[in-house]
Amino acid sequence: MQLRTVSQLLSEDVKLPEVDIKGWVRTFRANRFIALNDGSTLNNIQCVVDFEKFDEAVLKRVTTGAAIHIKGELVESQGKGQNVEIQVNSLVVLGDSDPETYPIQPKKHSFEFLRENAHLRTRTNTFSAVMRLRSALSFAIHKYFNDNGFYYMHAPIITGSDAEGAGEMFKVSSLDAKNPPLNEEGNIDYSQDFFGKETNLTVSGQLEAETYAMSLGKVYTFGPTFRAENSNTSRHLAEFWMIEPEVAFMDLNGNMDLAEDFMKSVIGYVLENNREDLEFLNTRLQNEDKTKPQAERSEMNLIDKLNFVTQNNFKRVSYTEAIDILRNCKPNKKKKFKYIINEWGADLQSEHERFLVEKHFKCPVILFDYPANIKAFYMRLNEDGKTVRAMDILFPGIGEIVGGAQREERLDILKEKMAALDIPEEELWWYLDLRKYGTAVHSGFGLGFERLVMFATGMSNIRDVIPFPRTPQNAEF
Ligand code: 4AD
Numbered sequence: 400m401q402l403r404t405v406s407q408l409l410s411e412d413v414k415l416p417e418v419d420i421k422g423w424v425r426t427f428r429a430n431r432f433i434a435l436n437d438g439s440t441l442n443n444i445q446c447v448v449d450f451e452k453f454d455e456a457v458l459k460r461v462t463t464g465a466a467i468h469i470k471g472e473l474v475e476s477q478g479k480g481q482n483v484e485i486q487v488n489s490l491v492v493l494g495d496s497d498p499e500t501y502p503i504q505p506k507k508h509s510f511e512f513l514r515e516n517a518h519l520r521t522r523t524n525t526f527s528a529v530m531r532l533r534s535a536l537s538f539a540i541h542k543y544f545n546d547n548g549f550y551y552m553h554a555p556i557i558t559g560s561d562a563e564g565a566g567e568m569f570k571v572s573s574l575d576a577k578n579p580p581l582n583e584e585g586n587i588d589y590s591q592d593f594f595g596k597e598t599n600l601t602v603s604g605q606l607e608a609e610t611y612a613m614s615l616g617k618v619y620t621f622g623p624t625f626r627a628e629n630s631n632t633s634r635h636l637a638e639f640w641m642i643e644p645e646v647a648f649m650d651l652n653g654n655m656d657l658a659e660d661f662m663k664s665v666i667g668y669v670l671e672n673n674r675e676d677l678e679f680l681n682t683r684l685q686n687e688d689k690t691k692p693q694a695e696r697s698e699m700n701l702i703d704k705l706n707f708v709t710q711n712n713f714k715r716v717s718y719t720e721a722i723d724i725l726r727n728c729k730p731n732k733k734k735k736f737k738y739i740i741n742e743w744g745a746d747l748q749s750e751h752e753r754f755l756v757e758k759h760f761k762c763p764v765i766l767f768d769y770p771a772n773i774k775a776f777y778m779r780l781n782e783d784g785k786t787v788r789a790m791d792i793l794f795p796g797i798g799e800i801v802g803g804a805q806r807e808e809r810l811d812i813l814k815e816k817m818a819a820l821d822i823p824e825e826e827l828w829w830y831l832d833l834r835k836y837g838t839a840v841h842s843g844f845g846l847g848f849e850r851l852v853m854f855a856t857g858m859s860n861i862r863d864v865i866p867f868p869r870t871p872q873n874a875e876f
Contacts, residue, residue, distance in 0.1 A: 404439035408473060411483060415473040418485060420444070421493065423522060426505045427461045432478075433487075435469065438521070441528055441679050445476065445484040453490060463505055464496030464522070510863055517867055517876055525683060528676035529856045529864055532669055536852060539668035540621060540642055543661055549617040549644060554604025556623065559596050560826055562606045563775050567628040568599035569637075600625035603845060605643050606777070606830050609806060612645035612841050613833050619644040621848075629871050633860045634749070634798065636849060638869040645843035651779075651788040651805040654842035655765050658792060658801055659713045662763075662846075667709045669855055670702070677702055677855075684857045701857040704795065713763040713792065716755070719743065721766055724759055725751050746773045752791075752798040764793045776816045777830075778804040790844070797854050803844020810834035 402419050422437030422444075430450045434443035446469050450458060461467060470489040476482055502508075502516045503523060513520040520526040544551065557571050573593040574580065582588040589597040604620035611618040620643045627637060644657065669677065681701040688696045699707060716724075725731055725740040725747075738748045747766075756764050769789040771780060778787035792801035807813045813834055817824060824831060852864040862868040867876040 405435065405437045405442065405444045406439035408444055408485070409440060409442055409481070409483065411473060414475070417470065418473045419468075419470050420446075420485070421466065421468045424461055424463055424465045424467060424496070426463060427458075430458060433461060433467070433469075435467070436522075436527075438527060441524055441531075441675055442481075445478070445481050446471065446487050447484055448487045448490065457490060457492060460492040460495050461490070462496050462498040462501070464498075464501040464503060464519075465492055466494035466496075467492050510860065514862055514868070515875075521866075524679060526863070528679050529852070529858060530866065531676050532673055532680075532856050533852045533864060535669050535673050536665055536855060537621070537848070539665040540848075542668070543664045544619045544644065547617070549619050550611070550615050552604075552608055552611045552615075552618045552620050554601065554607040554620040554622055554643075556601055557594070557598050558601045558607075559594070559598050560606060560830075561599070562601070562603040562777075564820060564822060565602065565626075565628075567626050568602060569625050569627050571598045571600060602626055603641065603643065605645065605843060605845065606827070608643050608645040608843060609841065610829070610833060612647045612843065613837065613839070616648075617644070617646050631871055633862075634850065634853075636861055636865060636868055636870060639861075639865070640848035642846045642848060643843060645841065647841045648839055649805075649842045650840050651767060651790060651842060654803055654805060654844060655713075655715060655767070655790055658790070658803065658844050658846075659765070662713075662792070662801070662851075663709045665851070666705050666855060670705055670709065677705070680856050680858075704857075705855065708763055708794075711762050713765050714760045715765045715767065716760070718766055718769045718786065721747070721751075721755060724755065728754065728759070730754060744770050744772070749798045752793045753795075756793045756795050756798070761795075763795070766791050766793065774804070776820050776822060777806050777813070779807045780812055780816070788842075792844075794850075794854055796857075796859075797850050800850045800854065801844050801846045803842065805840065805842040808834060808838045808840055810838065 402421065405420065405422060408418060408420065420435065422435040425434040425436050425443050427433050431448055433446040433448060435446050436443045468491040469485060469487055471485040471487040473483055474486055476484040503519050513523065513526065521530050541551065561568060580588040580591045601624055603624055604622060608618055608620050622640065623638055624641045625638050628635065684701050722740060722743050730736050731740050736750050740751065767790040768781060768786045771785055771787045774787050774789045778789045780787055788805035790803050791799050794800045807816065810831065813831065814824065849861050849864050853861055856864060858864050862870065
């Protein structure tokens with residue numbers, strides 16, 4: 400007999416005399432109805448036990464969370480709520496679950512509680528749906544790039560350079576932390592460290608991806624990135640996954656077109672292929688919304704929001720236009736913003752980004768041409784000498800989801816920029832080489848994968864869309 404999944408069995412509309420299934424017990428009602436789940440679908444299969452046929456001692460072990468193996472007959476269901484069910488002929492408990500201590504009881508648990516039990520939380524409907532969607536989104540991303548002629552490039556995780564120049568990096572060292580070797584100036588002598596230099600976990604694979612774009616043409620990375628910023632918000636992780644395409648001979652307009660098409664395509668993929676999980680999350684959010692005051696309720700449900708993104712153009716707005724809108728908007732004038740926008744050059748905070756997307760434009764927005772001094776060193780300087788060819792994509796409910804730019808391809812200007820920011824040329828000699836040998840216009844962007852998963856699932860805390868979140872003071876599991 401072939402072992403099947405719950406998903407396969409639930410889609411059968413014929414009687415099957417012999418089926419064989421393994422999974423975890425969600426509930427066991429009236430000593431008769433087992434709701435069994437194996438992760439293949441949100442839904443459980445009902446397994447009907449004739450208790451007279453089974454040893455009482457075995458049935459006692461059929462508790463929530465236990466792993467069991469069932470053989471039986473797939474029949475049309477007598478009850479409501481499912482088309483088919485299994486009449487159980489054989490039942491073996493593979494792994495017991497102590498009902499006194501098993502944390503995932505069949506009742507509503509808070510997300511905080513489930514975070515503390517992240518090793519078991521995918522046994523709930525919400526987290527299994529979120530993680531199946533996470534998996535589908537990563538597949539959709541690889542599919543999009545593969546279908547569009549991109550090569551997948553694995554950027555290094557340990558690096559000697561700070562791609563974003565923000566200095567928020569985790570050190571990688573094998574030196575004895577209690578007694579590190581010191582140089583003549585009394586500083587740690589990294590020449591004696593494992594790599595013979597100071598190294599960190601990468602904050603972005605972009606610089607390395609640029610080297611591949613300048614030979615393979617169209618590439619992307621999809622890997623873990625690390626930031627030691629102490630931001631304890633619902634949108635920041637210390638370890639997150641980033642997708643970074645990089646394309647030779649493409650300018651900022653091409654970059655915006657690519658990003659928009661890509662975002663629409665991956666969201667469209669889950670709308671088409673993950674309907675069951677999306678509908679479950681949609682209902683969950685609608686129920687949650689009903690408990691909120693009218694003013695805080697969402698204007699659109701989750702599925703409408705996803706459809707809206709796939710069907711409407713993203714609004715493209717320059718930073719300068721955005722500042723004009725923000726300077727003159729009500730919350731700014733009435734000092735409702737925490738950071739008041741007074742002049743051109745201000746860095747936009749999440750409250751401003753969300754105002755633009757959620758209140759003003761009411762659609763995804765691509766902001767471009769930011770002031771040079773609030774953006775990274777590698778972005779291409781515009782003719783005005785004060786703005787750079789940067790772009791950020793802002794999404795409703797999320798804020799910034801993508802950050803990217805046309806890269807500075809002119810050697811002299813790049814060197815000037817690095818000098819002004821005290822970035823040593825020796826550290827990035829190989830990056831400068833790209834501008835010496837066959838330089839060309841090129842662009843790319845970075846999508847924060849967890850922010851995409853948040854948007855697609857409607858989850859409001861980034862800790863709930865990654866299996867084991869790493870945040871300040873938290874690296875459990
Ligand atoms: O805007 P960022 O810092 O851009 C870069 O790292 C560029 N090198 C990307 C590129 O051009 N190739 O980060 C890109 C995206 C952000 O828009 C956000 O979605 C996500 O990465 N991100 C985070 N996600 C979770 N936790 C954090 N701490 C994040 N920091 C950035």
